Amino acid sequence: MTAKKRVTAVVLLAGILLALSSAHAQKASPGIQDRERERRSLAINITRAINTAEANYKKNHGVYATWDTLISNGDFTDTGTKWAPESFPTVAHAMYGSGKEIVPGWKLRLILSKDGSSYDLLLEDVTDPKCGYAVVSDERGLIRQSKSVDCPL
Numbered sequence: 192m193t194a195k196k197r198v199t200a201v202v203l204l205a206g207i208l209l210a211l212s213s214a215h216a217q218k219a220s221p222g223i224q225d226r227e228r229e230r231r232s233l234a235i236n237i238t239r240a241i242n243t244a245e246a247n248y249k250k251n252h253g254v255y256a257t258w259d260t261l262i263s264n265g266d267f268t269d270t271g272t273k274w275a276p277e278s279f280p281t282v283a284h285a286m287y288g289s290g291k292e293i294v295p296g297w298k299l300r301l302i303l304s305k306d307g308s309s310y311d312l313l314l315e316d317v318t319d320p321k322c323g324y325a326v327v328s329d330e331r332g333l334i335r336q337s338k339s340v341d342c343p344l
Contacts, residue, residue: 234297234314234326235334236282240267240274241301241312242332247274254307255330258299262289292317 244266248256261267266274267287275283285294293299293314300313308330315325322342327335338344 230296230316230318231324231326231336232279233281233285233294234316234324235336236276236279237285237294237297238312238314238326238328238334239276240272240282241299241314242328242334243274244272245310245330246332249330255303255310257303258293258301259289262287267293 241261244261245255248254248261248264248266256264258267266272269286269288271284272282272287287293291298296316296318298315298317300315301310302312303310310330312328313325314327315323322338325337327337336344
């Protein structure tokens with residue numbers, strides 16, 4: 192075998208090994224991506240439930256409610272919420288609380304205007320300190336996802 196053919200064979204073999212290694216790495220990551228997608232879906236659906244509870248509270252009381260009010264009202268309890276979408280039962284049966292994390296791994300900032308006519312909601316993933324993934328919404332019910340500017344969405 193000539194030197195040129197040997198170099199070609201080595202380069203070809205290295206390319207095949209690199210492709211196989213890359214394919215293996217891609218197969219290993221979907222589990223992480225699936226868990227991340229599930230966590231994000233949970234946060235989005237918790238946010239939907241909070242928006243629904245807020246709309247109901249405003250309809251009945253003329254103003255939006257604080258998180259403590261929603262908790263004391265029984266909208267969110269340690270056994271779940273009635274405001275969860277039927278398509279996402281995990282939200283319905285989550286253990287909600289008034290502590291730093293409203294459910295394990297998720298911190299809520301719910302800020303009402305002085306007159307209670309509007310609110311801003313930020314549900315932040317405390318397990319993601321590097322990128323700060325969060326779900327954001329307000330009284331309009333539009334739900335957005337965010338991360339710090341240094342991290343891709």
